[in-house]
Amino acid sequence: MQVLKFGGSSVASAANINRVLALVEAAARQQPTVVVVSALGGVTDALISAGRRAAAADAGYREQLQELEQRHLDVVRELLPITGQSAVLSFVKSYCNELERLCDGVFALGELSARTLDRLVSYGELLSSQVVAAGLGARGTAHQWLDSRQLLRTDARYGHATVDFATTNAQIQAAVNGAETALYVAPGFVAAAPDGTTTTLGRGGSDYTAAIFAGALGVSQLQIWTDVSGMMTADPRLVRAARPISHISYQEAMELSHFGAKVLYPPTIQPVMHRGISLWIKNTFAPEDAGTLIEVAPPANHAMVRGISSIGPVALLRLEGNGMVGIPGFSRRLFAALAQEQINVILITQSSSEHSISVAVRATDAQQARQAADAEFAAEISAGRLDPLYCEEELAIVALVGEQMKNHPGISGRLFGALGQNGVNIRAIAQGSSEKNISTVIRQQDVRKAINVLHETFFEATTRQVNVVVTGVGNVGRKLLEQLARQQPWLREKLRLNLRVVGLATSRQFVLDEEGIDLADWQTALAAGPPLSLKALTEQLLALNLRNTVFVDVTASAEVAQVYAELLARSVAVVACNKVAASSDYQNYARLKSLAQEFNTQFLFETNVGAGLPVIGTLGDLLRSGDEVQRMEAVLSGTLNFVFNNYDGSRPFAEVVRQAQAEGYTEPDPRLDLTGVDVARKILILAREAGYALEMSDIHNEAFLPTSCLEGDVPAFYEQLAVHEPHFRALYDAAAANGEKLRFVASFGAGQARVGLQALPPTHDLYSLQGKDNAVLFYTNRYVEQPLVIKGAGAGAEVTASGVFADVLRAVQS
Structure with a gap:
């Protein structure tokens, strides 16, 4: 023998009940079956609400009861042929009239006792089980309807009655064992006190009824039919990757159910667990799905977490x-x-x-x-x-x-x-x-x-989701998005990372989409976004509260840098191509580093110094391994190196600078590069990363530009470069006369930092730099005579974007 229980969603409509009837008939053909039925979905809550409204002298309960009556009548008319409707419709009307009289009494007294409430809510299961039984009769399937109130004996603790198992088991066995009928239908949830008054079994009552029947009859299996395909590794409404659990122990199932898994209510399964009866959770709407089999001793499972x-x-x-x-x-x-x-x-x-x-x-x-x-x-x-x-x-x-x-x-x-x-x-x-x-x-x-x-x-050992927000989609930002799109398949296959861009922002607009932005058409998504408000962007991003989030700043904006602290304090990693934060006052720099450590996240800015070169990372490795930096020398401006590698007096200095800007090596305002301000920021950052609390004002900057070049706007700057061509030619000629090359060098040692134009001889390690190359020389306790040299392209959108990309991966793999 077996027991099948169908929940409220399984019998919520005539169409659903027809599904149930087909499942019941198929089961009954295999072995004798008891079917336990819940009230139609939502009916119990509606009955409680009607009773409370009546007790509160709210006449609206009558409308609620009329709606419930009409719903049941509609189900009967849709479920049964016309010739078989009359008796069932009369039965429904009779029960609904009793309900109305009961609520009228509550309304008159202004009181809803626990005893009255039990009687009131019992009508949900009494109605549904009779309708299911009528459906079986209309299909010519022999069956017997059992009144659970005649079989399940409890105490008089209304609402949460305690079952008298000795009496209950005997009464169930007497009603079922030895009978000729092979199929029984019974209402769940309801029982009776010793004096015959109706009681209910509390939360999960219909499951409990089914378990009581199963335990009393010693069945081979209890099946709970619901609207999900068994228990899942997590709530599928919260976790898309949740998967079914095929086998689970009773202890594990009760633990999961206690903490929110809605499939079972732990106390209800005690009668079957103690008898060693397996419980199978199945989906009424997908009966072919395997479901979850709950057993006392399930097959061996090596998963650490169920x-x-x-x-x-x-x-x-x-x-x-x-x-x-x-x-x-x-x-x-x-x-x-x-x-x-x-x-x-x-x-x-x-x-x-x-x-x-x-x-x-x-x-x-x-x-x-x-x-x-x-x-x-x-x-x-x-x-x-x-x-x-x-x-x-x-x-x-x-x-x-x-x-x-x-x-x-x-x-x-x-x-x-x-x-x-x-x-x-x-x-x-x-x-x-x-x-x-x-x-x-x-x-x-x-x-x-x-x-x-x-x-x-x-x-999910195979995949980890990473959510990236990119602010700034200029040259570097666009290259970054191209690289992210190109590498997504490789990251999934090789690094098991599902990297998604969930946010984009420019100086004008922004867009956030927790489902991910299509990188093949990100411009369309961004164009449809609202005007940029950094406050709104930050608030919405934090409200999404996505896991493994990385905020990428590919701007030069001081305003964007101001949101870092709030993000880090919420464990959102920050990857900054923007040098503003790391070169701001030391107190702010130290605070951001401290926030990252305090909230167990990352504040990374490798591209602040050498574009895609691993300068800061290498410096960190030296320090973490116990080395100590004595001094540093570096060419840290790909722009300036390009300019002085291409200026030989045959073309005006202004023309070479224009070429550098046209090829994307300079800042939008080239004076940031040519005044050495950008290089000063970089050596400041390196000094700080080496452990020195320097401020920007501590960096000695030996300017080579005439002061008039700094006045006015960018067009005026180029005009002044042309005016001062003799000055630049003289610098070049003086160096060339000695076989030297001009390099804008940043140096640090003994706690002091300086930047300036130098003429270097062929023997110097920085002499031979080509094109837009950068180079950093680290002299440490280990690298005393021969420095550790990092050298390579120090400018350009492609290499800078690759450095940002590498920081993103470091942020999520640390």
């Missing part, structure tokens, strides 16, 4: 004070006070010092729980031995569940590390002694991010 679940909103209540230390009984008194108010405790954690104890309850119970605890401990609070109960709300619990966790060390570390890297703060933790569950209390708004991060960590 599933991830969450429950919320919850409130965290904390009782603390010096008066608790060494004094027994506080926990007992707290739990007794909560139990007196029928408040369920979801999670418990206590400090080893006994100074505090925290419990999580449902948010709806928070105020009542706080009042109960404050009343219980009023004397201690008044005497100052305890603090008033502290209540933190808008929280949720996320739990890892798996029997194999106890056999694998490091699970907690991976959990905390994954959440920490994404800025998910843990308010409290709890782990049972059986080690089947690790529970964390976090902010409600972080649940989606947390579950996705943990699902990637424990279930």
